Amino acid sequence: MxxxxxxxxxxxxxxxxxxxxxxxxxxxxxxxxxxxxxxxxxxxxxxxxxxxxxxxxxxxxxxxxxxxxxxxxxxxxxxxxxxxxxxxxxSSKNDLDNILSFLKTRISYEGFFLKWEKGIEFLRKYPPKNLISFLGAKNIDELIEKEKIEYLLSALRFSESTEWLNKSFEEFSRNLTYEDFEKRKIELICLEPKYKEIAKKFCEHKLHNVSHLKEYGVIFVIPTDLELExxxxxxxxxxxxxxxxxxxxxxxxxxxxxxxxxxxxxxxxxxxxxxxxxxxxxxxxxxxxxxxxxxxxxxxxxxxxxxxxxxxxxxxxxxxxxxxxxxxxxxxxxxxxxxxxxxxxxxxxxxxxxxxxxxxxxxxxxxxxxxxxxxxxxxxxxxxxxxxxxxxxxxxxxxxxxxxxxxxxxxxxxxx
Structure with missing residues (x-):
């Protein structure tokens, strides 16, 4: 040496x-x-x-x-x-959906993820005030009725504070059991363009517009107006x-x-x-x-x-x-x-x-x-x-x- x-x-x-x-x-x-x-x-x-x-x-x-x-x-x-x-x-959800659809043919496996019902239960127990306000809903039930659950759970990553997310999930997870999970395929999704504005700071911190939810098996992409190399x-x-x-x-x-x-x-x-x-x-x-x-x-x-x-x-x-x-x-x-x-x-x-x-x-x-x-x-x-x-x-x-x-x-x- x-x-x-x-x-x-x-x-x-x-x-x-x-x-x-x-x-x-x-x-x-x-x-x-x-x-x-x-x-x-x-x-x-x-x-x-x-x-x-x-x-x-x-x-x-x-x-x-x-x-x-x-x-x-x-x-x-x-x-x-x-x-x-x-x-x-x-910036186009349609174009991003096409890319993700193609990638799904290469990235497709079953994982051990929280059931979607648990996600709905989480949202009802811990209503995300910033997200409810941003989307102009009266309450969380209105959001759950109008929006896909995977969109809402993904949006929590940038609509609410890290402190809120960690504290809420910590309380929620105290009673999680094996039965609250299921085997299902990983999901690749593109969020609606309306989420771009509330996700801006999140993307700047991460230096990109792609993230994921480990516990739900979701990879999500946020449309971006940036035109960079x-x-x-x-x-x-x-x-x-x-x-x-x-x-x-x-x-x-x-x-x-x-x-x-x-x-x-x-x-x-x-x-x-x-x-x-x-x-x-x-x-x-x-x-x-x-x-x-x-x-x-x-x-x-x-x-x-x-x-x-x-x-x-x-x-x-x-x-x-x-x-x-x-x-x-x-x-x-x-x-x-x-x-x-x-x-x-x-x-x-x-x-x-x-x-x-x-x-x-x-x-x-x-x-x-x-x-x-x-x-x-x-x-x-x-x-x-x-x-x-x-x-x-x-x-x-x-x-x-x-x-x-x-x-x-x-x-x-x-x-x-």
């Missing part, structure tokens, strides 16, 4: 070198090889191959040139999808991502629904809880992107794995397979979600550039509105890569067995 390589990986991951060194010594002993050397050289090869083999060019220093090359690749891929789907307008490509990867995430949580709900701690487990998952700290002998098992809420969250400087990044890796491979079926190859993106490197900008300042598809798309989409670059998907994927290199095919067990605990000890890893 050469010091310069070690220091560079530590810098990309934003972790204290002393703590990182202790971690790597443990992981090297489990893997029985030098993981930093392996990851560093693989990263270098990937970047070299991207520019030399595909673009016949290798950037020497200027970060803006690297961004431009990655953006151009996104533009080409997005152009193909736009042509395939007949240049859809993402890469929007369709971004929509596709998000739909595939949420399909894997919903399937994962469905298996957890079914596994724990008959156990005494189901109330704790379902709330842990729905809220996306993360432990505040762990001891020196454990790593965090994170189930959301902490950076999105606070880039200086202290947990971002600790060793960890991330289930969202894990689902994104799976979705990239699925989207690549889907793309081949419809005549386009995006294999370029499917195995580089963890790759990032430091380049110099025009002022000689080091800039971390992510090669992660989601980061690149979001940077392209948002470049006209902000100069700040999205990099957190790559960083979480690189943490996953480190532990995947350590554990091989057993890596997924961390999420399957320890996500609801929030951490995994080094002793547990050794027992894998």
């Amino acid at each position: 050469e010091d310069l390589k070690f220091q560079k990986i530590a810098k990309i991951l934003r972790i204290d070198q002393k703590r990182f060194k202790s971690l790597i010594e443990i992981l090297n002993s489990i893997a029985k090889r030098d993981l930093i050397e392996e990851i560093y050289e693989e990263k270098e090869k990937v970047i070299r191959d991207i520019f030399l083999k595909i673009f016949n060019w290798y950037p020497k220093s200027v970060a803006s040139e690297v961004f431009n090359v990655l953006f151009q690749k996104i533009r080409l891929d997005n152009f193909f999808f736009e042509q395939f789907f007949s240049r859809p307008k993402l 890469g929007l369709l490509f971004r929509l596709l990867i998000l739909v595939f991502h949420y399909s894997f995430e919903i399937k994962f949580y469905s298996s957890i709900f079914e596994k724990y629904a008959k156990k005494e701690d189901f109330f704790r487990v379902i709330n842990w998952c729905i809220k996306g809880e993360v432990l505040e700290e762990v001891n020196q002998n454990s790593i965090l098992v994170v189930q959301r992107y902490l950076y999105k809420d606070d880039e200086w969250d202290s947990r971002l400087f600790l060793p960890r794995v991330n289930s969202e990044a894990y689902h994104y890796s799976s979705s990239l491979k699925a989207l690549a397979d889907f793309s081949k079926e419809i005549g386009h190859n995006i294999d370029f993106w499917k195995d580089i979600d963890w790759v990032g490197d430091l380049f110099l900008d025009e002022n000689g300042i080091e800039v971390l550039i992510s090669f992660n598809l989601v980061d690149v798309i979001m940077n392209l989409v948002e470049q006209s509105r902000t100069m700040k670059k999205v990099i957190y998907h790559q960083q979480e994927a690189m943490w996953n890569k480190l532990f995947e290199k350590t554990l091989g095919q057993k890596f997924s067990r961390i999420f399957e067995e320890f996500l609801v605990q929030g951490c995994v000890s080094y002793d547990d890893l050794l027992r894998f």
